[in-house]
Amino acid sequence: MTSPHSKIILITGASSGIGAATARRLAADGHHVVLGARRVDRLAALVDELRRDGGTADYQELDVTSRSSVLGFVEGAHDRHGRIDVLINNAGVMALSTLDSLRIDEWDQMIDVNLRGTLHGVAAALPLMRARGKGHIINIGSSAAYRVDPTAAVYCATKYAIRALTEGLRQESRDVRVTLVSPGYTHSELTQRGGDPQIQAAARAAADELGMPASAVADAIAHAIAQPDTVDVNEIIMRSTAQG
DSSP states (O other), X not given: OOOTTOOEEEEESTTSHHHHHHXXXXXXXXXXXXXXXXXXXXXXXXXXXXXXTTOEEEEEXXXXXXXXXXXXXXXXHXXXXXXXXXXXXXXXXXXXXXXXXXXXXXXXXXXXXXXXXXXXXXXHHHHHHHHHTOEEEXXXXXXXXXXXXXXXXXXXXXXXXXHHHHHHHHHHOXXXXXXXXXXXXXXXXXXXXXXXXXXHHHHHHHHHHHOBOHHHHHHHHHHHHHSOXXXXXXXXXXXOTTTO
């Protein structure tokens, strides 16, 4: 059952990794989570799990690259629950390769999912939050928003952009809280799709060795949400101690 302080929290990219871990943590905290992703079979299984564990949740198919899909996800949740307290823009892809390999379709995908997808979320949720006079937008960045590594130029560019976008939104906001959470290596499926196979394999090995559990990032997100409405946790940068 939800607590008297339960919030309606929307999570994009909720079918695995940080998104799924965050859903578990927030549902355990007594919040109602609304999960969005393309892999609806995983969302359905996760919602069943959360309900079995005593939480409340629902889901909707979501493609963050589609403005209409994001609008339907956000407005649908608002219609069902009467409000939106928190939007977590978590969906992301990381296809690593050197620029001279010209994997342009993957560049476009990273821009579309990581940056445009976040903008779509902001555009859908911000008017509803402003009309209500309160809300919280949490964007998932990366430690890649603070340094550029070879093979990660485009990925880093999208995360630098999310960092700039989040800071701009924070400066423009008084009634809506804005948080950027930037993890380093994390155990997730981020390194399992696209990119140069050898480079992705190396990144996967590094994440396996140096990464922190996705639940650690979920804990940081929960901390930001738990603060009073008058307190805005602007930015969290976190890495495992092994990453250094």
